[in-house]
Amino acid sequence: MEPITLRLPSDLLEELDAESDEAGFSTRSEYIRHLLFNRPDLSQLAAIEGSTAPPEAEQIEEIDQTVGELTERVEILTQRVTELEGETASRGGDSSTSPVNSTSETPSTAGESTTEEQSGGGPQSEEGNADLAEFEHWLESDGPQSDNARTVLLDAARILDGQGPLKASDLRQRLFDRHPEAYDSAEALWASTVERLYDDLPGFDRPEYGQYTFNRDDL
Known part of the structure; x- marks a missing residue:
């Protein structure tokens, strides 16, 4: 093995000494060699942890899709309510027509005339x-x-x-x-x-x- 020289801040050296003692290494150099030998495992672990979190862009896309579906649903229901209100208003207009219509036409005849007007x-x-x-x-x-x-x-x-x-x-x-x-x-x-x-x-x-x-x- 070839020796190398590292210049580190004093506080970092103190942390390395404490970690090497807790891990059971006799010297600071053995602990640093252990970290360097195991760095591929650390990089793989970091890659795995990074892939578990869903990208923010995917979350935004899912939210936008949900909002779009709900918006379309609201539009359909709104249109249906408008249609029902129109039908109700039309029926109310038939029942409140002039006395001539109410006395001279039977309900079935009035319904037929309304259908013809609506269909052209x-x-x-x-x-x-x-x-x-x-x-x-x-x-x-x-x-x-x-x-x-x-x-x-x-x-x-x-x-x-x-x-x-x-x-x-x-x-x-x-x-x-x-x-x-x-x-x-x-x-x-x-x-x-x-x-x-x-x-x-x-x-x-x-x-x-x-x-x-x-x-x-x-x-």
């Missing part, structure tokens, strides 16, 4: 109902055996026919909000209906990635 006229509404009737017939003859699945798919066609195209996440949540008792979660509903049967569903289409629409011409 009687002939167009009848055509839309006929198209959806064809899809409903397909569900009964060639669709899934589950009544819940057929009901969800028919509701999906109605939503997309009137409001599409919609993002998959938006359509999935709307369907689950309307059928919460039929499935354990929105993901389970989606996996059992639209996602599983999409290739066979007439009228359903994806104009862009992650979007769904319903085309009557394909029926």
Whole structure:
């Protein structure tokens, strides 16, 4: 072995002497040689300890993803509340119309006139109902055996026919909000209906990635 000379502060030398005595070394030099011989183990230990802590960037990314999912959920619920408020206001307007309407029309007739106004006229509404009737017939003859699945798919066609195209996440949540008792979660509903049967569903289409629409011409 070749001797070397180290110049160290006095306080560090005192610490080395104390550590060598506690470790059972007879001299300070033996203790320093022991530290130098074992430095690969120390470097590996430092690398392992450094890898156990998750990078701060990954934590920030996970938080951002969670915030994004919650924001999207809030937007969907807000939109659904707005729709329900509009439906409630529309029904309230029908019940508070002029005395002529309340006395000369039966409730069923008033409901039919309201439906025609919302859909843009009687002939167009009848055509839309006929198209959806064809899809409903397909569900009964060639669709899934589950009544819940057929009901969800028919509701999906109605939503997309009137409001599409919609993002998959938006359509999935709307369907689950309307059928919460039929499935354990929105993901389970989606996996059992639209996602599983999409290739066979007439009228359903994806104009862009992650979007769904319903085309009557394909029926």
